[in-house]
Amino acid sequence: MSLATANKIDAVFAELKAKGETALIPFLTMGDPDLAVSVELVQASEAAGAHMIELGVPYSDPLADGPVIQRASERALTNKISLIDCMGVAAEARRRGVQMPFILFTYFNPALQLGLERFFALLKEHDFSGVIIPDLPIEEDGEVRAIAERTGIHLIPLVAPTSEARVERIASKARGFVYCVSSLGVTGVRSSFHEGIESFLATVRNAASVPICVGFGISSREQAERFSGLCDGVIVGSAIVRQVEEALPQLRSPDEAVRRAGVDAVRSFIAGLKPRSRRS
């Protein structure tokens, strides 16, 4: 556990708990529309108040993702963005002073093709604190988990409202936090969540010894606040990626000022998601 306690994710959650705050965790698809903009968006996310960030590796077959992130993946892949390019974004953001923990979000095959040992060595080298692999359920994660434990990178698992008896098994092995899927379905903006969401989160809370965060479908401060009393963090993906999509003409502009305005638009959207402190 000495490695785990040194993990940045744990430190951030400990600090937030002391302050009675909920973590805001944005997701960005790397390389959408290009790597330079991704670095600026990571910086902007921290400036907007994000506590940690998921850097999404674009993939040809994103099974767990809805249309918004699918389109972002397709855009990034037209630039042939690789897993290693995505890690490069993290390294550059660190060089520019970004402090928050990085979590890599990738489907399993790109990591597998890199070689799992090399994959984790690179995560470590690029100062990632955690990894989320949405198509790697606990039955298949033995080798990955062993390397993750050894390298001190948190393997963050997902649990779904359909997980039922599996919640206990998943949550008890979790590192970093448990990613609770808010509703049945793929990622994407939605107005309603699974009807038993409160009791689902309570079940996860009871089973987990690490913080629990909610994601899939959260797109507004109201929704973020609704969950903030029930969990330790909210993850916002598609809603932010959609802002990036809307700002594409600006983000692709060769004119520095125009591009900055695009980045600022995304930054203020993220700032607007931040739940107000639970204690205040």
Place this chain on the structure above:
Amino acid sequence: MNQVPDTYGRFGPFGGRYVPETLMNALIELEEAYNRYKDDPDFVAELRYLLKQYAGRPSPLYYAERLTKHLGGAKIYLKREDLNHTGSHKINNALGQALLAKRMGKKKVIAETGAGQHGVATATVAALLGMECKVFMGEEDTKRQKLNVFRMNLLGTEVVPVTSGTRTLKDACNETLRYWVSHVDDTYYILGSVTGPHPYPMMVRDFQRIIGVETKEQILEQEGRLPDAIVAAVGGGSNAMGIFHDFVGDASVRLIGVEAAGRGVDTDKHAATMTKGRPGVFQGSMSYVLQDEGGQVQEAHSISAGLDYPGIGPEHAYLKDTKRAEYVPITDAEALEALQLLSRQEGIIPALESSHAIAQTIKLAPTLPKDAIVVVSLSGRGDKDVEAIMPYVGGDAK
């Protein structure tokens, strides 16, 4: 050779269950239901009745005498899956899974389709059992296979054109899985091939293995011995797995899977997963995959919509690596030629998928002695392809 996947759905290193957590309990429930019913006497009797009286099984094993003489080598037998109701082997699996869905209390079914044969089979059994049905089909394929789209509509099924990614079978599969994730509480996914997460590769194989079981009985009756080789086309691999499976333990029988080489395996327009792919995780299981350096799955190309797929069932990967089966590529041009030859020699218009197996047989038979026996899986009939191939072969009769 142990053919049963282990409890994790592994065929050696291949197979498994690589899906989002939301689907895991649904797959476990499906596996339990399948294990409960597969040997249940009522289930077996109902399936056997429908296969016989509704689908028309057993399908004939036909000695293609004129083709045999034309090629001047081994005796060629055709396993006539094209004569099944709906025109292909797909009905075997669709009936099996729909009966299972009914026993699981599901009233809605979904399916993916490439050429439309599995979609039509699923639409058919949904009509038969009074179930609501949606079929996901790549937009590109809805154009290539207009006739099958119309057939599905006639049967009361909604065909959902898939516009993401490649707009072919690969993305139709992705979209069906995504829809299933959102509707997993009341919807059954009738997956059409020996692909995807456990238990599908095992279950679809079991529902298709009747092809090989009948073939063995029929060839023993007609020839008094086992064949020397069995040839079958492989996209995901369900007709091939179906005809191979009962022969896996018969070491003297060569098992030959034929994959689509499109415009050639040295071009970037092919679907030759075994020849050009390498192991990876794709659509829920570990198997051979056409992919780039970084693990991005590549677009496949074949004139046949049913073979236009960058993956292959995990049990085929296992048969390849254990050297029990061999896998060879056939180009679009070779398949088109074979389609025409079989049409003229035997009066049978094969599906483009099956034409790949015929093309390999055209190469193989003349190299074998006259007393050798080759069985070809004629997995589907070619009516659906007639319009699509017109530009290639000249639509006007000579």
